[in-house]
Amino acid sequence: MEMESKKKKRNLHIPDDIIFNILRRLPPKSFARFKCVCKSWQSFANQHKYHNQKLLLFSSKTIQSIDIEADEIKAVDLEIPFKVSNPILQIASCNGLLCILTEREGFVIWNPLIGRYKRVSNTSEYKKFGFWYDHSTENYKIVRFKFMRFLDPNSEIQQRCSAEIYSQKSNSWQQKELLPWQIFSIFGDSLFGVLVNETLYWKIDYIHNCAVLCFDTLTEKFDMIKPPDNVHVFGLGAFKGHLCLAEYRKAGHFDIWTREVGKNQNWIKFMNLPPLIERKSSLFYRYLLPICSMKEDEILVGIRNLLTLLPIQREDELFLYSPEAQTYKKFHICDTVKHLIKEVTYTDSFVSP
Template identity: 30%
Template sequence: MSKLPQDIIVDILTYLPVKSLVRFKCVCKPWQLLISDPRFVKLHLKRAIEGNNINRQRLLVAAEPLYSSVDFEAASDGDGINAVMELPYPSAASRTESFAFASIRGSCDGLVCIRNGGDVHDMFLWNPSTRESKKLPKPSSSVQKHGFLTGLGYDSTIDDYKLVIACLTTANGSHQIMAPEVFTLKTNSWRRIQGIHSGITLEGGAGVFWNGALHWLGKQETGADHDVDVIFSLDVAQEKFMGFVPLPNHFCTAVLSISGNCLCIFGKLHPDESYFEAWITSEYGVKTSWRRRYAIPFDRLYMDYFSTEMCLTKKGVLMDHHGCPGTLQLYDPVEDATKLLRVKNNRDPMYDSAVYTESLVSLR
């Protein structure tokens, strides 16, 4: 390797998984400096997400034992033994704290935001690939334990990561984005941003970061028999809530996710439909860019009415749902076959999960 030009060495290393690169830091001082260099970290991340590369995507499951990183491509290839891996306890959280009600409040570039226990203000950032974690200061606003939204995104204009948190309802029960705050990693502090009376009922939970914005599912009030399902978004750089985009069809129990560099929607179109569908788009705001990827007979799925996370694999769809707690389902539409993966969980059967990309992104 020492005889290879430096640019070729760098190019080779950017295609390797994080686990290998962490070990390679011990090879020699030059490699340790190279792999820790922010420019290398960005190039490695770019290689991971460009061209719909889903080989470095993992599913993080907030269960007990603490967390399991699910390699759904290994599962897709039939390697069920190595598909589920237990992860060590994040150092930012005390071992005396309970993770029985832990929830994942956002995911971006390999970083995830975790809300620990029942305290809505007790949150930390964690990179499951490098094991680095950081406890967050409490936001100044009084956010309710229920009825709030969050999202983790990247601002390319200042090269910084931002976490957004806001209430969804007022004291009289009206739907309004109240007292939104943004946390920036570099400043390690919170500040208020402008809220908006959206006229849209948002579902709350963690937003999906894609193309420079955070996205949440919601419903536009129309006064008709049923509301229209929409995607509502916030521009991370401008820190402003933007307009909404209708979904390609009216969904029931829809789930928003990311696969490679595409935005995905999963769900039933109507309560009386017998098919579960997966739609993807690579152009936000262009309704005609949505295309249906899969239509799966509902009787092939071990599903209830709610799914916490879904993602596309090379061979099908991976679903983590509340219908069968502790069970991940991989459906291959070509073979019309279903594989079940069990995730050990010794506590609350209802757990959170989120897709993340393996990365070297640092919290320092």
């Protein structure tokens, strides 16, 4: 009898690969409830990646989530678990974590799926920033910029941009370096850097010419790259895992460039976006930028500000573009709140702040 009992106990064991295969099929919220069962389940959850790309629309106090792969495109209000007494300026996304910058309370890191958050700093001095997650060390980081004025030896006022990096593991900021004096400003319609393949990108004013500032998150080194030849007015974004540069040409046309992967890393023109006929006259200070691919080979396209940070009403600023027909149609979202002025894409994860 004792031998039979031991055999039964051995037969009750289910291999981890079978368990993990079952867990990964669960909806994210159901999976979240089981991650605390044991350490192996929690470790698997932290490393597991979902590919359900979502869209966040937000304004000063409201954040809505849209599952763009669902049959019905519907906006769902996210319950913000922390107090937002000041307007939300910008939201950056990486690996399911949101880095939220408020006007006076500084940065907050939040995972909407599991509901956990962490306040990082209480400052309003730093407006431009970048956010990324280091998978090798399970550490999320923020880089922020501040322009400082000082007197040089000739008693002339000079301006330099300094960079600081926050590490979740040490819970502290560290002075990184002063950027070259030729960088006069970091600008664009977004306050955060575009994250593509472990590199952050910002549009900068480099000796009164537009260029691109790069930050390698693996080496934590800065570099500068020039835009394509004879390209002067442009915006930056990410599309299908590549850095995108949208060049305004004329009469509302936009050429979309991307960078080669490898040693050469030359700019390649891969798409032309025709003008939005009804908005043709008002697009001079804005640009069209592809956001993500949709069903039926359509592309979700957004309108971004080129030169200013003035808020724009988002209720009619998202369009579906058909490359085959070269036509646009408005991207309709059910239950969305008016005046949600900005958007960012993200995917679910169980990474905890």
